[in-house]
Amino acid sequence: MSLAPSRVTLPDFIDSRPVSRYQYIVIALCGVVMFIDGFDTQSISYMAPHIAEEWGLSKQVLGPIFSAALAGLMVGYLALSPLSERFGHRRMILTSTVIFALGTLAAAWSQNVTELMALRFITGMGLGAAAPSAIALTGEFSPKRLRATFVLVIYCGFSLGFVAAGLVSGWLIPILGWRSVLVVGAVAPLLLLPALLRYLPDSLTSMINRGAEPNRIQAIFRKMDPALAVGPDITYEAEKRTDGQRTALRSLFTRDRVLGTLLLWLVFVINLGEFYALQSWLPSIMTSLDYDMGTVVTATTLTTVGGIAAAFVTGPCMDRLGAYVTLGTVYVVGFAFVALTGVAFTAPLWVLLTANFFAGVCISGGQKSLIALSAVFYPTPMRSTGVGWALGVGRLGGIVGPIAVGAALGMGWSASAVFYAMSVPMLVAGAAVFLLGRWVRSDNHPDRKSAESHSLARK
Template identity: 70%
Template structure:
């Protein structure tokens, strides 16, 4: 009697096993990609005054440098992240890392505004292409019971990059000039690329769907479970299976707009726009508001840094809570609490300093921490075949909010609104975000939560957003 073939099906294979050092290594590499993203995004803010002084630029013109990177990010999120559906996450991450590393290095020799703006745009495109694929690959190698936590962990790399940029700027710029920050920003991706090539696997879902070499696919499965047989046998090849999105053969982009996913996609985009509007309004205007209120620069820097640190601290709570108690309920409650703390920050501007700093930290927990948690929610919401595109487009559309938020706050301050009233007004969108997330949970949360049991074993029912609509297929038809 012949031995039955070995059946290896995703995502159940990962959901039913312990996380291995191999998977932790993948998460760490993706976290380093996000770290470089955060470093580069924030570094230009510290270089800008020195660039303006050397080149004789006005503050208005400096805005073009900031905007070029943000526009490039949006293009990367919207136009380049879907390329992972065609070429694979690993290739996109490595290529994008090489692009923004090369563009950052070229910026060392930029001699005028046009050259620098162009290079910042290209850098932004590379960063925008790498981040969604890093999130998607992390989600794919994470068991559902830990997926939100792992995505939050790698996105903390982005915030750590923010902090590292400030430390590096304080050390490098005074002694070596503003171009030294570009040298540092270029060296990091160049040094990281060999580790990505060697240590980062290709998406097994992508490989199965593209009928790639079964030996390469099996090697990835065995790295996650060494108890599997040491090698494939030609007589009894394994049967690989993967949960397909319900749209079948649709492209990843069009899959976002199917009848079942369209309401969730639109609501997610709305929350992304609200959260990014709050984030960039806070980061852009808090230093200026506090400076105008007479606080010394040391206090201004401390308060601004605390908002970022708060986002990192929040991840240690929201990640496990999203995995254990539900992603939608956790994020909805976080935004409800944020509604209170953002308003409290407005009331604390004329309170004792410790009250203001505490309020800044707690507001950062909900705004910066909410942004990280929202990306984790998107990684849970979208199935693996369209996860990179789903996250990328959510981030790209959300940038609209990131652009509008600081403009609206600036207009309010120009109309002589007090800082307290501005923050009272900023608290209202947090309430809207909370209600939207809770509405998402009512529509999608209950069935998705039944996809895994509390002990981490997969249920018999497949989650509705990653429904296995076709039987597992063997190497002759799918591998």
């Protein structure tokens, strides 16, 4: 029998081993949670016309119904995600999954706009609390060399949920009505719960730092490496916050981290503003330019497909070439393709569709890559809070972006002029990411200092 090591440390244990079957299961479960999250978030868009017809609502009333879930998402990101650092990612994912499942199920029996808005708000809170914890848990169980790739992969689940929402809605609504989509959106997470209860672990870092039973900790380590020897004298060590008893939320704003947090937030605001402006206005702009509906749908779908395709390229590049260089380059290239979209409205159709695809690669794909970068930027003890707050603050861009485009069109701007203007913030986002990367590599960054001291200690 091999001798048991006297000390097992994170993240060295995960970084130094091949990815195990158990880790793939954990990451896959987080991806399914993100898929259901995306399905529930997008499905209301397909139900809205049928809700308006059944209840005799005007289009203006549909806006608050959409906004209710988005407001709940923001509350989930900002207020609930920090709780996962205290109570554990597993508990947060399980609790939030139950919340958005029951909220969605209750919404299927809503009888008026007020009830539906209240239930969509509750559902949004659950959805907003689940995503940061799923991202943080994926980041923790991924080796550093593959962390960005795995976070990007599970976030593709969110986009695939958007696609599934359209397919399921198109199939069910004509036969069973809009409420049937809500039932599906509620039953799916409830069916997932047994698998989450059985296979989803808690954060090892959290368990070690709060002094959980060694047998529980050891059991998870051995699921990743069954050959790991056991012994009564083994000690387990994990990353700790370098700021003592400071909460994870306050840790985002320490003197040596606040610049990075603010730069990250700026990029989130820009990227989400670009994303929602593109998704909200591209169909209307193309329709006003007399493109047929099939072309409009194709062009809009290509932006989503481009975002999914980007994950297969940007994830490995972020892991191998560097997260900051890769994402900064994506945004600079995005500047060119968003501007090209403005030119392409008067060009042959294939040029426009090509520009749409690559604009989606850089905007939708950039958003997924940005979430992966935030999982790399924030250390394990504050990762869920950091990602959650970045997503929550970024929602401000998601609100302002479509409003700004609408105002520009209302002032008589041409479609080309709008896209020329939209290209400029992409350049700003690229510059911010390059600056963030330079700061991370500087001597003032806390994670660089801790990495150097950790390396010296190992020597």
